Amino acid sequence: QVQLVQSGAEVKKPGASVKVSCKASGYTFNSHYLHWVRQAPGQGLEWMGVINPSGGGTRYAQKFQGRVTMTRDTSASTVYMELSSLRSEDTAVYYCARDLPEAPFDYWGQGTLITVSS
């Protein structure tokens, strides 16, 4: 069955960076794009960007340009999202989610809580 399994919760200090992983299984890794979506406590869903595992191409939300980097390791069927220059407002649950082109997000990871606190 399709699974997206994310790395565990982390606590970071302001100014630091964090790298979250999302390991895919149960389907052909290169066949679906993988997106990152975050959700601050008590807030809605915010799209951050997308990576094409096939070629590694990425597109990021303008808000995160320059601070976010999405990469993939095809040998491990894993994508990564690194966010730098963390601030308290980055405290959120970060999700990966997959889709096909022109399709909704049909599977989501379990979420990774990133807490930014001094």
Next chain:
Amino acid sequence: DIVMTQSPDSLAVSLGERATINCKSSQSVFYSSNNKNYLAWYQQKPGQPPKLLIYWASTRESGVPDRFSGSGSGTDFTLTISSLQAEDVAVYYCQQYYTTPRTFGQGTKVEIE
């Protein structure tokens, strides 16, 4: 970017009654070449990731109860829960996948009255 606006922000409905959530997009998400609306609805329960309920504005995902239905076209869409059950208490989001960036509505919290 396409802005998605949901209404209301929250609603309380009695068990067995109808719940209706609206979603409006700032531009059309209808693609005439394939006659499809690129609009999805998700359900999110506390501590869980969102779950896909409806796509193409009105197609239920496999396993979703038929009390959930979606309608609308162009810029105006509706999610209806025909007979609210206790397990339907959640936050519901609409999302457009017509273009990138993918954008979500702000969410509508559904509670039992």
